[in-house]
Amino acid sequence: MISATTRTIHFRLNGRAVSAEVASHHTLIEMLQAQFELTGARESCGQGLCGCCTVLLDGKPVSGCLYLAAFADGADIVTIEHLGEPDRLDPVQEAFIECGAFQCGYCTPGFILSAKSLLATNPQPSDDEIKDYLSGNLCRCGAYPEILQAVKLAARKSKRG
Amino acid sequence: MGNPINPKIVETQLSGAATMQLGFTLVEKMHLDGGQVVNASLADYRIPGIHDIPPMENEIVEAWQSNGPFGAKGVGELATFNVSPAIANAIDDAVGVRITELPLTPEAIFRALRAKAGMPIEDRR
Ligand code: FES
Numbered sequence: 633m634i635s636a637t638t639r640t641i642h643f644r645l646n647g648r649a650v651s652a653e654v655a656s657h658h659t660l661i662e663m664l665q666a667q668f669e670l671t672g673a674r675e676s677c678g679q680g681l682c683g684c685c686t687v688l689l690d691g692k693p694v695s696g697c698l699y700l701a702a703f704a705d706g707a708d709i710v711t712i713e714h715l716g717e718p719d720r721l722d723p724v725q726e727a728f729i730e731c732g733a734f735q736c737g738y739c740t741p742g743f744i745l746s747a748k749s750l751l752a753t754n755p756q757p758s759d760d761e762i763k764d765y766l767s768g769n770l771c772r773c774g775a776y777p778e779i780l781q782a783v784k785l786a787a788r789k790s791k792r793g
Numbered sequence: 794m795g796n797p798i799n800p801k802i803v804e805t806q807l808s809g810a811a812t813m814q815l816g817f818t819l820v821e822k823m824h825l826d827g828g829q830v831v832n833a834s835l836a837d838y839r840i841p842g843i844h845d846i847p848p849m850e851n852e853i854v855e856a857w858q859s860n861g862p863f864g865a866k867g868v869g870e871l872a873t874f875n876v877s878p879a880i881a882n883a884i885d886d887a888v889g890v891r892i893t894e895l896p897l898t899p900e901a902i903f904r905a906l907r908a909k910a911g912m913p914i915e916d917r918r
C-alpha cells in the first residue's frame with residue numbers, strides 16, 4: 633500500500649532483491665533494523681561522525697544514520713551480516729579476531745566494512761593510508777593499534793588469496 | 794599484573810586504557826549549564842581517533858595474584874594511571890607551568906602561562 637508519505641523502493645540487500653516501504657524521513661539504519669532485522673550496523677552518534685552505522689552502498693561505505701532510505705532505491709547494499717560464514721569468515725573478520733582488534737565490539741562492523749572497502753580499492757595500503765581511510769570510524773575502547781595491525785594482516789591474507 | 798590468562802586481551806586493555814586516558818587528558822571536557830551537558834555530541838565533545846594514537850608498546854609483567862581467579866587480576870583501566878601525569882610533567886618541563894586539572898588543553902596552558910606572568914585572564918560573566 634502506498635500512502636502520501638511512504639513510497640516503495642526496490643534494491644539489492646546482501647545479494648537478494650528486496651523491496652521496502654519507506655517514509656521520506658527514514659534513514660537507511662532505521663529501515664535495516666526495523667524492516668530487515670539487520671542490527672549489525674548500529675546508530676551511535678546519529679551525526680555521521682563515528683562510523684558505527686557503516687554499510688556498503690554500491691561498494692562504497694556510507695553512514696546509514698544520515699543516508700535516507702528512499703535514496704537506496706536501485707542500489708546494492710551490503711551489511712556486515714553478509715560477510716563470511718560462521719565457519720568461513722571473511723579475511724578481514726579473521727584478521728580482526730587474530731589481532732584482537734576490539735574490546736566491546738560496538739564499532740567493529742563499521743571498521744570491518746570500511747577496511748573492506750579500503751582494501752578493495754587499495755589492496756596494499758600504507759599505515760598512513762589505513763589511518764586516513766579509517767579516520768571516520770571511532771572506537772571508544774581505543775583498539776586502534778590492533779585495528780591497524782588487523783587491516784595490515786587482512787591485506788596480507790587477501791594477497792595470499 | 795597477575796596472571797595474563799589471555800595475553801592478547803591484556804595488551805588491548807593496556808593500549809585501550811591509555812588511549813582513553815589520552816582523550817581525558819588532552820581534549821575531553823564536558824561543559825555543563827545548570828546541570829545539563831551542553832556538548833553531548835561527538836561534534837562538540839571530541840574523543841581520540843585513529844590519528845591521535847602515538848606508537849605504543851605494551852609489556853606484560855607477570856605475577857600471581859593469590860586471591861584472583863587462576864592468579865589473575867583485573868586489568869581494566871590499569872594503564873590510565875600514568876598518562877595524565879606524564880603529559881602534565883612534559884608541559885611543565887617544556888614551558889614551566891604545572892597544571893593540576895584536566896584536560897590539558899591549549900587554553901588551559903595559555904591561562905596558566907598568563908597567570909604565571911602575573912596577567913591572569915579574567916572570565917567575563
Ligand atoms: S551513527 Fe552514523 S556515523 Fe555515528
Ligand code: FES
Pocket residue numbers: 733734735736737738739740770771772773774775
Ligand atoms: S571495540 Fe569498543 S568501541 Fe571499538
